[in-house]
Amino acid sequence: MRIGLVLPSKGDGAGPDSVDAAAEVAVRLGWTSVWTTDHMMVPPGAEAAEYGTILEALTTLAWVAGRHPKLKVGTSVVVPAMRDAVHLAKELATIDVLSGGRLIVGVGVGDESDVPEWTNLGKADRFRVRGAYLDETIAIWRHLWAGRTEPFEGRFHRLEDYVFRPLPPQGERLPIWSGGRSDKAVTRAATLTDGYHASQTGPGDLRERLPDLLAQRSAAGRPPPTLSIRTRVKFDAPRGPVYSLVGRPQDMQADLLAFDELGVDDLIVVLDAVAPEAVVSAAERFDLQVVEPYRAAKKEREAVDREAWSM
Numbered sequence: 001m002r003i004g005l006v007l008p009s010k011g012d013g014a015g016p017d018s019v020d021a022a023a024e025v026a027v028r029l030g031w032t033s034v035w036t037t038d039h040m041m042v043p044p045g046a047e048a049a050e051y052g053t054i055l056e057a058l059t060t061l062a063w064v065a066g067r068h069p070k071l072k073v074g075t076s077v078v079v080p081a082m083r084d085a086v087h088l089a090k091e092l093a094t095i096d097v098l099s100g101g102r103l104i105v106g107v108g109v110g111d112e113s114d115v116p117e118w119t120n121l122g123k124a125d126r127f128r129v130r131g132a133y134l135d136e137t138i139a140i141w142r143h144l145w146a147g148r149t150e151p152f153e154g155r156f157h158r159l160e161d162y163v164f165r166p167l168p169p170q171g172e173r174l175p176i177w178s179g180g181r182s183d184k185a186v187t188r189a190a191t192l193t194d195g196y197h198a199s200q201t202g203p204g205d206l207r208e209r210l211p212d213l214l215a216q217r218s219a220a221g222r223p224p225p226t227l228s229i230r231t232r233v234k235f236d237a238p239r240g241p242v243y244s245l246v247g248r249p250q251d252m253q254a255d256l257l258a259f260d261e262l263g264v265d266d267l268i269v270v271l272d273a274v275a276p277e278a279v280v281s282a283a284e285r286f287d288l289q290v291v292e293p294y295r296a297a298k299k300e301r302e303a304v305d306r307e308a309w310s311m
Contacts, residue, residue, distance in 0.1 A: 001260045003291055004033035004268035005283065006076060006230065007064065010054035011274045019060060021276035023068045025283045029291075033072040033104070035230075035268055036060045038079060041120040047113065058091050065099035074104035076230055076268060077179035077197065081130035082110065082123055085137040085157060089144045093168040101169035105141075106197045106228075108179035109134055131184055132156075138176060138192050146172035177228060181205075183212075190216030195226030195265075202243040203258035210262060228266035229259055233286055245269070249289035256294040257301075 005026045008018040023034050036057040042048050061073045073095070080088055096103040109130045110118075118127045126133055136154045143152050144164045152159040168174050177195035178188040189196035190213055198206065206229070214224060232244040233252070245252045259267060271282040 001256065001264055002033065002266045003029075003031040003287075004035055004072075004074070004228075004266055005031055006035045006037065006268060006270040007060065008271070008274045008279050009036050009057070009060050010039075010051055012053055013274045014053060014055055016063075017276045018274050018279060019055070019064060020067065022279045022283070023064050023071060025280045027068060027070050029283060029287045031283075031287075033074055033266065033268070034064055034068075035074045035076040035106070038075060038077060038082075039117065040082070041117055042114075043116040043120070058095065061103070062095050062098060065095060065102060069100070069102075072102045072104055073099060074177075075106045076199075077106035077108040077177075079108055079110045079114075079130070079134075080137040081126045081133035082118065082121055085133070085140045086144075086159070088137070089141050089164070092141070092174070093145060093164075093166070096168035096170055096174055097166050103168070103170070104175045104177060104195075106177045106179050107134060107138070107193070108185070135188065135192060141174075141176070142172045145170075145174055175226065177226065179230075181209075186213050187216060189213060189225055190222070191220050193225070195228060197228045197230065199230040200242050200244075201229060201231075203255055203262060205243065206259070206262055206264070224263070226266070227262070227264045228268060229264055230268045230270065232270045232272065233282070233290075234272070235285070245290075249293070252286075252290045253294045253297065256290065257297060260294075260298060 005022055007022050008014055026034055038057040039051040039054050042051045057075055057078060065073045092103060092105055115127060118124050133156055136156055140152060140157060145168050147167050175195060176193045177197035178185050178193040179197040181198060181201060186209060196213060217224060234244050234246045237246040239246055245255055256267065269286065271279060273279045273282045
């Protein structure tokens with residue numbers, strides 16, 4: 001299971017030093033990817049405490065990708081209906097070109113609480129059709145990234161007489177992961193995207209959701225998707241109503257092993273730190289106390305399984 005890190009691109013103090021420190025420690029620890037969160041104009045109040053100060057997601061990815069060539073970069077997640085499908089296609093293709101094919105695009109529809117942000121962005125009319133807009137966006141991206149030049153006719157877009165170059169190195173198979181916990185997000189992961197990117201989802205939640213996802217993928221004639229989990233890390237905290245990796249290191253190790261057994265490919269962690277020194281310290285602690293013991297336990301289990309099969 002690969003480990004990724006959500007960059008500290010939000011909160012007071014977020015800036016080049018914090019982002020660079022996070023990317024550097026991810027490389028040093030052998031983690032494989034870094035991720036940005038997408039908000040632009042949240043209203044004052046509870047959301048502003050977390051997202052009021054935030055670096056723009058795609059610009060940050062482009063900056064990090066240029067400075068850290070060993071890392072994959074991704075969005076966790078971008079909301080296409082808040083933006084523009086074709087403009088996003090160009091921005092994402094450009095990041096993939098400039099990074100040499102290291103981009104992963106997590107997509108979602110946003111939460112019900114995000115309504116004021118849609119209004120602030122001049123996209124209030126899209127809120128109730130945001131799922132349909134996302135589905136069409138995925139189709140447009142595949143169409144353009146494959147280098148197709150025939151017209152595209154959809155509910156929201158009509159494309160004709162256009163040139164779209166350069167193409168992303170990953171082409172139409174540039175990985176798109178469906179974020180969210182709803183039934184529709186699972187269906188989107190089964191039928192339209194390459195992966196499922198779940199947040200606030202523990203091993204038990206995923207165990208319940210996975211059979212439906214795999215059954216829908218099979219019915220659509222598609223192989224199993226890439227599975228990824230985004231979760232906060234909270235050492236020594238009690239388990240709350242929203243899933244996070246919490247408690248003692250051994251409790252977190254048990255969750256990592258459970259995710260691994262369920263076939264999770266990428267675990268992407270959010271560390272509650274922004275200052276460069278705090279980010280580095282939190283990442284090093286998580287790697288030393290949780291990731292390394294998890295990997296050792298996994299190797300031990302695999303050795304036991306091989307011995308059992310050889311008997």
